[in-house]
Amino acid sequence: MEKIQLFCPATIANLSCGFDVFGLCLDTIGDEMILRKTAEKGIRITQITGANLPLEPQKNVAGVAAMALLEEINPGFGFEIEIHKKIKAGSGIGSSAASAAGAVLGINELLGRPFSRKELVRFAMKGEALASGSEHADNVAPALLGGFTLIRGYNPLDIIKIESPPELFATVIHPQIELKTSEMRAVLEPMVPLKNAITQWGNFGGLIAGLYTNDYDLIQRSLHDEIIEPLRGKFIPNFELIKKSAMENGALGAGISGSGPSVFALSKGFHTAQKVAQAIQDAYKDTGIPFEIHVSKINAEGIKIID
Known part of the structure; x- marks a missing residue:
């Protein structure tokens, strides 16, 4: 070759x-x-x-x-x-x-x-x-x-x-702004409270268990970030609105993709993932910030x- x-x-x-x-x-x-x-x-x-x-x-x-x-x-x-x-x-x-x-x-x-x-x-x-x-x-x-x-x-x-569980789909919105990974790492705290760390460990263990057992309810309960999202979310315009719109339209959970500015949502079923995409689009179009939305199965x- x-x-x-x-x-x-x-x-x-x-x-x-x-x-x-x-x-x-x-x-x-x-x-x-x-x-x-x-x-x-x-x-x-x-x-x-x-x-x-x-x-x-x-x-x-x-x-x-x-x-x-x-x-x-x-x-x-x-x-x-x-x-x-x-x-x-x-x-x-x-x-x-x-x-x-x-x-x-x-x-x-x-x-x-x-x-x-x-x-x-x-x-x-x-x-x-x-x-x-x-x-x-x-x-x-x-x-x-x-x-x-x-x-x-x-x-x-x-x-x-x-x-991946067979019915799991991702919806991603990418606001057309740039957040450099190195800069987003700089905003993180080097130490975290033990209480927050314990909550995070439990959520991560629950997410892994939910994926292995195809338990979408457990995946939903576990998709929560106690440590990073509170520090980075403020750099993404209308981040909380995106999350709220996704969750109200059936997403299992939503959060920051990597270091942002993209925001992801996971959903059970393609139809729900498409519904989430439309809801996010409707919620974000008044910001004046250009954006792209993608719906994808897990590769x-x-x-x-x-x-």
Whole structure:
């Protein structure tokens, strides 16, 4: 194989109570990437559409992730990368993760799959570090593995994939403003009250149990963020109105996607997810802020090979 074309999906990280350790993979929005083998060693990014991003590999999340992989395997040839962005930078739905994960998966395929998808996560995390200042896997893991992914630990990296309940759908609204991940991390408190931490642990355990048992009522009771959302919500215009509209129209829960500004809602059934989308749209259109809304099933596969 000399060339590969990929669909690199958007993701939702944190999911209210799973800050930095939990994420899911979306199915209806994502980037496209094309990778080719070249005789010249190293990484070249030849084209980027849809975003004003650097072509220099060392300044691009896809290039940094790809170079991390090549440092370990060192083939006698190199790779060209084209990136066609459909996920806006700073959207909160894994734009940098899609690029970083797509780069390492594409190269891995062209090399004959020396690494499993799970093993590729550590390379993709290097790209995330360039974007946000820290190596975190809650977006790149679901992008690579699909479904829900739990990062049980980082030292060593320990990732568990959880299949989605069959009727679970996500609705995402993306207000057209940018919130940088690094800036949104800066607003967080380094210490949290023990009472809040206990509530968060209970919610996260309940969410995991609800996913494993297809218990939508338990999922609904558990989708609550005691720690991060109170600090970040104020940076998203009409955040509380979005949540209220989603919940009043049948959503199981709603919260900040990643570091924002996107807001997600999870619903049981496509019809309810569509109803939530319409309600959010009606509630938000008077703000004067342009926005996009997406309704998606949970992508069980992760990055998909198109050609």
